[in-house]
Amino acid sequence: MAFRQVIVTPVxxxxxxxQPENYRPIAQGVVPCLLRESxxxxxxxxxxxxxxxxxxxxxxxxxxxxxxxxxxxxxxDWSMAKNNHYPIHCVYFDFSRAFDSVDHQLLLFKxxxxxxGPRIIAWCQAYLRDRSFCVKVGCHLSNTRPCTSGVPxxxxxxxxxxxxxxxxxxxxxxxxxxxxxxYADDLKLYC
Numbered sequence: 554m555a556f557r558q559v560i561v562t563p564v565x566x567x568x569x570x571x572q573p574e575n576y577r578p579i580a581q582g583v584v585p586c587l588l589r590e591s592x593x594x595x596x597x598x599x600x601x602x603x604x605x606x607x608x609x610x611x612x613x614x615x616x617x618x619x620x621x622x623x624x625x626x627x628x629x630d631w632s633m634a635k636n637n638h639y640p641i642h643c644v645y646f647d648f649s650r651a652f653d654s655v656d657h658q659l660l661l662f663k664x665x666x667x668x669x670g671p672r673i674i675a676w677c678q679a680y681l682r683d684r685s686f687c688v689k690v691g692c693h694l695s696n697t698r699p700c701t702s703g704v705p706x707x708x709x710x711x712x713x714x715x716x717x718x719x720x721x722x723x724x725x726x727x728x729x730x731x732x733x734x735x736y737a738d739d740l741k742l743y744c
Contacts, residue, residue: 580705613737651738
């Protein structure tokens, strides 16, 4: 049961420190759970990589990719367009509270659709079910609350689960002139 209870520490991002929305919730789990998460994350990533299921345009949480690799690909595409005298149209999306709004059942369905094994899915289902959290500010803890959606930030498995959750985004642009680049929950569309 301990792996389903986390302490969330708010980490300041930007803006006014007096506004709660300017803090990122980081989950602190127990060490045995973090080790198990790491093993499960490795297995999921091995499957996605070996089956070539990862969106090649996702640059977050992916080995060998970064904001820099995304920037290089976009700069190349845009310089080619400019050299050919084509206009560039671009739209940026930043999904608000994206990690917090992941639907657990839909995530598990998508994992199954990607061919992730039933034992790993069962473990992930147990990992997500009946989760609870409390918030720690200084040395004070809030009351424990249920967590009915989302994946834990600050964990090894949470970002990978989010990546799996948005994996099918790539199919919206298949066969179109619109290109997409993703870094975690930031989406860039351009043509």
